[in-house]
Amino acid sequence: MVCKAAGMPWPYAVRLRSDRLVLEPLSIEHADVMVNVLAPRELYQFTGGEPPSAEELRARYARQVRGQSEDGTAGWLNWITYPRNGGPPIGFVQATLHRAAEGMTADLAWLVTPSTQGHGFATEAAQQAATWLHSIHVQELNALIHPEHKASAHVARRIGMHSTTISRDGEVLWRKRLAAMDKR
Template sequence: MVCKAASMPWPCAARLKSDRLLLEPLSIEHADVMVNVLAPRELYRFTGGEPPSAEELRARYARQARGQSDDGTAGWLNWITHPRNGGPPIGFVQSTLHQAAEGMTAELAWLVTPSAQGHGFATEAAQQVATWLHSIHMQELNALIHPEHEASAHVARRIGMHSTTISPDGEVLSRKRLAATDTR
């Protein structure tokens, strides 16, 4: 499936499943349940900010669900992460897409609410998205990680990303180049 952007087509998020998780494409309707997932203040230790209200999430999700930036130069893919056996959401995975000279690149971000952390859910969700992005011919995956956020750095390593010496805005860039033969 392809979303038609102003300047070029961007892929649309597909519903994804892993062994333990269901990754559902983001919709505005997720705001009311995600407000609880995003409420714990410890989630903002490395990123800053405050827990969003339901109204703020509805506005944010309305923008994100469009699938592209206002100027059309970036594609946006967002998934809400649920346990596959049912229950409320436990987090999300986001990907911002860019067209580069060597092909399309994706910047990944993931979050799991504190009550569900420590069980490998972030790694499983991020790996499922990375595998799907590879299947749609993404050339490179990137993640910006706070240098003290060891849990996120661990997720990046587990999905095959490698830290670089590049540090935009004080975060460390982790990267994985996807070759045509890479099927992970």
Template sequence: MMWPAAELLDTTRFLLEPLFEDHADEMVDVLAFRDLYHFTGGEPPTPEVLRVRYARQSTGSSPDGKAGWLNWIIRTKTSGQPIGFVQATLTGGGDQLVADLAWLITPPAQGSGAAVESSAAVLAWLKGRRVRSVQALIRPDHSASAGVAQRLGLSPTSVRIDGEVLWEAKFPYS
């Protein structure tokens, strides 16, 4: 399957740059806060780990080709500094594309609306690529992410996967 490639996205306050391996060095500081791993587990990555991860993610698809990988670094227009990322994993095909959406904002920029503004730009871009539905997995006690999902138009479902609530939105096409 030919998956769409991430493109530069522009919002009022942010530029969303398609991910490249070279982003690793500057993203290490963005991802260095231990609080970021409270809900997901893990620990801040080293530059080497991040380079390997970004090299793999920037290929645009899973090794077997069954999923499209779209990743953007969020950069503020005022300072040019990165503050987080948005990613979408595409599955399905034809007019039945599904996007699994995720976002992360570094703690100093949290609460600024960056996750909503950036993720909304990605959602608009995905709609233009005939993505039929968007979903996100969110821990039940992660009220900030639940708030982002709700502002993006996603609703919680009764589905639980590994202790997380599946949120989703379907997009009609004529």
């Protein structure tokens, strides 16, 4: 699926499944359940900010579900992560797509709520998104990770990303070329 707009269309997020998770494409209705997922203050230790209200999430999600930036230069893919066996959401995965001379790239981000951390859910969700992004011909994954955020660095490493010497706004750029992506 693609998001039609001025210029070339962007892909739409589709429902993804892994062994233990379902990644459901974002909708505005997710705001009411995600407010609890995003409530723990420790989630903002490395990124700054504070927990959003349901109203703030509804406004954010209304922008994100458009599937692209206002000027159409970036595509937005957002998934809410649920346990496959049911229950409330546990996090999200985001990919911001960009067009480059060598093909599409994606800035990838992931989050799981503290009560579900340490069980490999962030890795599983990020890997599922990375595999799907490769299937739609994304050539490179990028992630910005705070140098002290060991858990996110672990996820990046587990999905085959490597840290670079590039730093942006105090975060280290991690990267993976998908042309040689292994099929896990």
